[in-house]
Amino acid sequence: AQSVTQLGSHVSVSEGALVLLRCNYSSSVPPYLFWYVQYPNQGLQLLLKYTSAATLVKGINGFEAEFKKSETSFHLTKPSAHMSDAAEYFCAVSGGFGRFGAGTRLTVKP
Amino acid sequence: EPEVTQTPSHQVTQMGQEVILRCVPISNHLYFYWYRQILGQKVEFLVSFYNNEISEKSEIFDDQFSVERPDGSNFTLKIRSTKLEDSAMYFCASRPTGEVLHFGNGTRLTVT
Numbered sequence: 172a173q174s175v176t177q178l179g180s181h182v183s184v185s186e187g188a189l190v191l192l193r194c195n196y197s198s199s200v201p202p203y204l205f206w207y208v209q210y211p212n213q214g215l216q217l218l219l220k221y222t223s224a225a226t227l228v229k230g231i232n233g234f235e236a237e238f239k240k241s242e243t244s245f246h247l248t249k250p251s252a253h254m255s256d257a258a259e260y261f262c263a264v265s266g267g268f269g270r271f272g273a274g275t276r277l278t279v280k281p
Numbered sequence: 282e283p284e285v286t287q288t289p290s291h292q293v294t295q296m297g298q299e300v301i302l303r304c305v306p307i308s309n310h311l312y313f314y315w316y317r318q319i320l321g322q323k324v325e326f327l328v329s330f331y332n333n334e335i336s337e338k339s340e341i342f343d344d345q346f347s348v349e350r351p352d353g354s355n356f357t358l359k360i361r362s363t364k365l366e367d368s369a370m371y372f373c374a375s376r377p378t379g380e381v382l383h384f385g386n387g388t389r390l391t392v393t
Binding site: 207213215222261271 | 326
């Protein structure tokens, strides 16, 4: 069985600060891992995906994530937060069908 | 860019009534999904559909729920007798043979 755990339901950063959203996975097979973003009153949009190629994955809007097998982690980072990054972020394993994390709400303070 | 479209954007219904939520997946996609998100909570998988049949369903997807692909373009979720706790955002998603899901903007269902 596959699952993901997101640490921290709410993260608050100042504009310009580093963003770090944590995701750990559990999988008996090499996983595909994803980060989705959800803006208010909208559906989920793919930020980036890991599909067993490069372990450092770059996505849209300046986000990136690193797959670390030894730590079973796939944390999402962005060097400098922007006000427009405020949203809900979901980690998912193998496309997400049935296996989304609980989500992390990112707040960006001016 | 092709999109998954969902209608209506907001549906209000009385408890015990039947509702049908409609989705038009991206035309060349093969796999279809419904998810539910209760306000402020996580995205929950309901059901996946492939080759005109359900391929996987969660424990949430009980006998009150059904899905159908009545023609070549629509994918519907029916809730036979709605309960207050069915109030949520319902998201449709589709994908081709790859792993990436494409989501619609959701239908907000309010059961009163």
